[in-house]
Amino acid sequence: MLLQHLITFCRVVEEGSFTRAAQVQNLTQPSVTKQVGALEDHLQVQLFTRQGKQVHLTPAGELVYDYARQVIHLVAQCEAAVQELRSPGSGSVTVGCVHTIGLFTLPDLLAAFVREHPRVKINVRTGNNRETVAMLLHGEVDLGLITTPQVHERIDVIPLFEDPLVAVASPSFAADLPPVLGNADLARLPFIGYVRGARFRNTIDQILEEMGIQPKFVMEFDNHEAIKTMVGLGFGVALEPVSAVQRELDGGQLVRLNVPGLPRSSRTTSLILRRGERRSAAVNAFLALLERRYAVAINPAP
Structure with a gap:
């Protein structure tokens, strides 16, 4: 099972069709079909059901999709960690947040962070509270900023203001x-x-x-x-x-x-983090800014 198979599988899910997945990856449709087929053969399950041109995940497909997103993110984390090792002071931080935070709170934080860490790349993904939590759980963002209370066994919640x-x-x-x-x-x-x-x-x-x-x-x-x-x-x-x-x-x-x-x-605007996960130097630098700005204590990662 290759990483590319998982990436292609996720693209099919997110684009809703094999044709669009092929287009966004600059592949041929037969190549996409072959990669998904190889993944199904390896796992010995059917990942999609097809109704005309529409594809839908099977229960097994939903399970694989959840893990595939996490695997892809972990590989990205590994690459970022190695890059930080090779070039200290660089790296990236991906922030997930609700729309109001993205519009009214985050810009000032990002401006302050970029002044202190100009070589760190910042990515922002917005959604509602539920979507922001899902992005964090799936490993698509390094940290989240939300406006409604959350309780989850895999998430630490730190009220900010x-x-x-x-x-x-x-x-x-x-x-x-x-x-x-x-x-x-x-x-x-x-x-x-x-x-x-x-x-x-x-x-x-x-x-x-x-x-x-x-x-x-x-x-x-x-x-x-x-x-x-x-x-x-x-x-x-x-x-x-x-x-x-x-x-x-x-x-x-x-x-x-x-x-x-x-x-x-x-x-209450709160910070959410995956519990017990190793964090990059860039992410820790952003968390240090939040600690100073809002006078909070963030538990260190192992």
Whole structure:
């Protein structure tokens, strides 16, 4: 069983077809079919079922895919470790994170890290919390940054900072509001928020329900940037994580509304690491930056 067979097998899974897998690897389709067939012969299982041009993993295929991704990552780790040995101060760090962290928290961290370690290559992969955990477990990222609690036997979770929710509006919109907003005042205002069904929207709905407010959402979006833009243009108010709006608050594009009845609510941004895994010098350097920035202690790897 060759490493290339595992790589080709994963490409078929991820592309959804033998044809596209051949294209992205610059191979012929018969070559891809032959490699997957050799893998099936070696393991003595069927990895795919075929329905027309579509391929689907068998239960055995799902198991092999999980291990194949880990094997590929371990080989990449080995290559990176050897490269660090040959050229100290180089290497790479792959960070997985949720979209809001990638937009509002990670850029400043990466800028600081690159200033200290200019020869280290940084890769970033984003997804939701569940996807970020999956990337870490499959060995596709060296570390993860998430915003929801996680408990897993293979993962260490280190809380980094609290990210409270705040009510915001544009300065012109806020100028027509009372300096202190009661729950009834807030209930009369147009809201701009996340799309229904999203985890963050569910959190907002729960907070407003606790306040006895049935909000009138006049706009809904699937990202915080669009929400901030519409709020900044004066179309309504929003409840947002302070990390997402700190730059606009500091710059005066948005103002924080005084709502004493708003329950104290925050998301905890946490670092996740694979438990007991050897880490490269580059990854340890990035973790050292997190320790200094957030005054946390990260357990050393064996």
